[in-house]
Amino acid sequence: MRVSKFAATTLLFAASAAFGQVHVESPDAGETVPTHQPTTGSSPLLLITGVIDALPAGFDADLFCIHIDDPSIFSATGVSLFDTQLFLFDMAGFGVVANDDGTFIGSPGILPLGSVTTPGDYLIAISSFDYDPTSAGGLIFPSTPFTGVFGPTGPGGGGALTGFTGGGGGIGAYAIELTGASPCGAVIPLPSAGLMGLAGMGLVGLRRRR
Ligand SMILES: [Ca+2]
Ligand SMILES: [Ca+2]
């Protein structure tokens, strides 16, 4: 199940790379607010690919800035051959939502539809189980139950991200599949504004013909 899902993601990566809709981690993304990596490319941002490295200093977590265009269709899914976790923060590092395991086989971190209510820039983090984000007060998100989609209700949930702690599991390549997102800092024109602009031009044309 995990392998076929990963193969599908690899194909998606190859297809979407041609349209610039993939952000590739380079170099290693940091795991603190000041060392996060902005995503780049064209909209929509469909995929982030990267590597959880075997760092000499310990474990690896990767933190990226993304823009959530449409909260009603925003979702994120971690895909890999190891056990991923996903965490979402605001740009100041305060926790928004997190998930270790989705409800289907393969233990991906999944931030489902409805995770976010406000469009804008956010920080999304991926790590391998059980390397977790912490603030000065402790863990920002609860660790159990593993399939839970949590707000920042851990003992350190009232504080901003200071780093990650705990025992990471696997290492290797991953992808984060995204819906409803664009690269960091994207300004998405409202479709209705564009249509109104076209309609306005049509009225002007009509008046001129008269
Ligand atoms: Ca990395
Ligand atoms: Ca990293």
Ligand SMILES: [Ca+2]
């Ligand atoms: Ca997991």
